[in-house]
Amino acid sequence: MTPTPNGRTPDPSGTPALAVQGLSKRFGSGDDAVTAVDDVSFAIERGSVVGLLGPNGAGKTTLIKSILGTVIPDEGTVRVLGRDATDGRRAAYANVDAMLEGARNDYWRLTVRENLRYFATIGGIAPDSVADRHDRLLDRLDLADRADTPVRELSRGMKQKVSLASVLAGGAELVFLDEPTLGLDVEGSRTLRREIRRLAEEEDLTVVVSSHDMRVIEDVCDRVIVMSEGSIVADDAVERLLGTVDEYRVRVASDDLTPATVDDLRGRFDVADADSGADPPSLEVVTDGDAVYDLFDALRAAGVTLDRVETVEPTLEDVFVRLTGDRGATEPTPSAAGREPGGATNRPAAAVGDEGGAQ
Numbered sequence: 001m002t003p004t005p006n007g008r009t010p011d012p013s014g015t016p017a018l019a020v021q022g023l024s025k026r027f028g029s030g031d032d033a034v035t036a037v038d039d040v041s042f043a044i045e046r047g048s049v050v051g052l053l054g055p056n057g058a059g060k061t062t063l064i065k066s067i068l069g070t071v072i073p074d075e076g077t078v079r080v081l082g083r084d085a086t087d088g089r090r091a092a093y094a095n096v097d098a099m100l101e102g103a104r105n106d107y108w109r110l111t112v113r114e115n116l117r118y119f120a121t122i123g124g125i126a127p128d129s130v131a132d133r134h135d136r137l138l139d140r141l142d143l144a145d146r147a148d149t150p151v152r153e154l155s156r157g158m159k160q161k162v163s164l165a166s167v168l169a170g171g172a173e174l175v176f177l178d179e180p181t182l183g184l185d186v187e188g189s190r191t192l193r194r195e196i197r198r199l200a201e202e203e204d205l206t207v208v209v210s211s212h213d214m215r216v217i218e219d220v221c222d223r224v225i226v227m228s229e230g231s232i233v234a235d236d237a238v239e240r241l242l243g244t245v246d247e248y249r250v251r252v253a254s255d256d257l258t259p260a261t262v263d264d265l266r267g268r269f270d271v272a273d274a275d276s277g278a279d280p281p282s283l284e285v286v287t288d289g290d291a292v293y294d295l296f297d298a299l300r301a302a303g304v305t306l307d308r309v310e311t312v313e314p315t316l317e318d319v320f321v322r323l324t325g326d327r328g329a330t331e332p333t334p335s336a337a338g339r340e341p342g343g344a345t346n347r348p349a350a351a352v353g354d355e356g357g358a359q
């Protein structure tokens, strides 16, 4: 079997990278008890990128922390890279790493490269043996010219990329990335998405991504697990989930779409979106095959000459809203968004204590 570029030999046994069975976690007791995760089971094959989605409070963080061993579940089992996580934590988590809430404990006084070497060392790897890999990683994440700069001197977006590079520096086989693109500009987000896909495809890395940004999930994930109120409500390939939306939408644009005309149409059609400030103003209508003729008849009767007509493909966000009834999906929680890197301990339980956090 051919080793991957980082020297790992792909596992021929087909053992999943992660297998969660019957996992439940409750907080509190009596009337105040909250079941954060309720009998959740799934398995993730190696080399895949899986998105974990859910509205605020759905149980995603509790699930990830239970898998990583930083929260002790009430019921259920977790097998990580073929090992029972409760049965010898250090061995089970040796090849697992995490970047939670968009950050990890990089050492801000150390340079970018020194951080990578440090995290390789605590991952049990001699840093000189992976120096080429680190160079490649820095290059791909557009950090090469900052390799010898202390992390504290970098912009927030660059720190974010250093966080990801540090997670990947030790040669982990399974990584958890929570809001990996938080705070990145468009280019930074694109670079990071491209690198996640490359690592999965070329290096057999298994990635679990949690994000409120549906474009990130749609872009990088092979499969999506959607949680709502502690349970899994969908678990399927992105393409198949998109195929479950049987709505047909059209967007029309015209200077004749006055607010009065739009109001009139709202009473007769399922208007998903109206943008009177656009040039020209536009309107998006949910319709089935026949109603689209009624819509065009109504527009003609209202004296609207169309500048543009287009069909609108369903997005993952449409699927998400249908499954969970949540329209706030694209907004991260304020606490997660506002948290500064270096504040939380983000590595699996077995590794806690190996590092001291940002300095």
Ligand SMILES: Nc1ncnc2c1ncn2[C@@H]1O[C@H](COP(=O)(O)OP(=O)(O)OP(=O)(O)O)[C@@H](O)[C@H]1O
Pocket: 027, 028, 034, 035, 036, 054, 055, 056, 057, 058, 059, 060, 061, 062, 063, 333, 336
């Ligand atoms: N330590 C805790 N003590 C009590 N309740 C908790 C605790 N942690 C989480 N919960 C509750 O468990 C439920 C699930 O929370 P969790 O943070 O896992 O959701 P989430 O899907 O990660 O949400 P978000 O997208 O807002 O981060 C919520 O009702 C939350 O209030």
